[in-house]
Amino acid sequence: MRAVIFDIDGTLADVSHRLHHLDGEKDWNAFFKAMADDAPVEPIARLARMLRHNAEARRDIDAVLIVTARPDREDWRRTTLDWLALHDIPYDAIYMRPEGDIRADHLVKAEMLQRILDDGYEPVLVIDDRPQVVRMWREHGITTLQCAPDEPASSAYAGQTLLHMLVGPCAAGKSTFAAATYQPHEIVSTDALRIQLYGDLGHAPEALARVWKLAHGIIRARLEAGVFTVLDATNLKAKDRLRVLELLPRGVFARYVVVDRDLADKLRERDWRSEDLVMKQHRLFRAEEEAILAGDQHSYVTVQDRRAR
Structure with a gap:
């Protein structure tokens, strides 16, 4: 079955009124909660109606x-279906991101494409707005129309590697490595x-949440100022x-x-770490x-793998 694919956010739906939820500390829950108030992008909605006819x-x-x-998610699926019905946007099937999947959109939609093919559809045209997603569709040989401008202007520090994120379990020697490799003023250590903040290394959830909120604020300010930072x-x-990326x-x-290390x-x-904590993180x-070694596909x-071989 020959099919045309439409994206929603930024394509069928005008999301400009809720983009402020993604400024600074991103609030995805608030961003999606506000989607019921989206206005349709009428030229794209008309195209969907015409093609469905x-x-x-x-x-x-x-x-x-x-x-x-x-x-x-059940409530967001219901909101999405109600919005499509309210604005008379017809469709034969809808594919959504699995709940809990936090990967980049282009990776998620690449897997959706396989589901679409398995369902017997042959995509002949896609209308989408995001450059990375548009590129993915085109790499699969599907004619794709990008219905929005390219990504906003890059930072003045574009192209620079300003963040080194140490990744490894507790007791792996990360702090020792950091002290031997970087300058003290470059390191943000949780x-x-x-x-x-607390005078010790306690693990109370509310304490950790405050620590991470502070760490994120410091990292954001440093990166926006173009200051090299090690987490x-x-x-x-x-x-x-x-969340850090x-x-x-x-x-x-x-x-x-x-x-x-071993x-x-x-x-x-x-x-100070318990044996159970070390084993759990290992x-x-x-x-x-x-x-991790694939850079989470970003x-x-x-x-950089600094483990001893």
């Missing part, structure tokens, strides 16, 4: 598909911030790495610096290792 008449195409990176933290979870000014690069050494020199690092992230 053609599909009904079995002319040039057979189906209109909606492919969106909105998370497939352990150091915990000591400054000394475990950074083992993909969502935590992404979102602080990068447009066009600025980051590097994952991977630090680890488990026996970590257990022997674990200091296993988490192994589970995340492939994604084109603006390079990787």
Whole structure:
């Protein structure tokens, strides 16, 4: 079945009124909550209606598909379907981002494309707005119309690698490596911030949340000023790495610096850390290792593996 694919945010829907939720510290929950108030981009909506009419008449195409990176959460799916109905935007099937998938849009939509093909559709045209997603569709040989301007202007520091993110489990020797490799004023250490705020390295969730909020604020301010910054933290979870990468000014690069050592050494020199914590983070690092070494598939992230061989 020949199909035309439409994106929603920035394509069918005008999201300009809610983009402020993504300035500075990004509030994705507020961003998506406000989507019910989007106005349709009427020229694109009219195109969808016209093509769906053609599909009904079995002319040039057979189906209109909606492919969106909105998370497939029950309430957001309902809001999305209600919005499409309210604005009389017809479609034959809708594909949404699996809930909890925090990867870049172009990676998520590349997997959606395989689902679309498995469902028997043959995409012949895509209308999307984001350059990286448009590039992905075109790389798969699909004619794609970009319906919005290219990305906003890059930072004055575009092209520079201003952030080194140390990645490795606790007791891996990251702080020792940082002290031997970087200048003290370049390092933002979450352990150091915990000591400054609370006088110890306690792990109360509310304390850690405050530490990370402070760390993110410091990192953002440094990067916006073009100051080279090293983040000394475990950074083992993909969502935590992404949260830091979102602080990068447009066009600025980051590097994952991977630090680890033998488990026996970590257990022997674990200091204040419990054996259970060391083992837990060792296993988490192994589970995340492939994604970390691939830079989480981000084109603006390079990787330096500093582990002993």
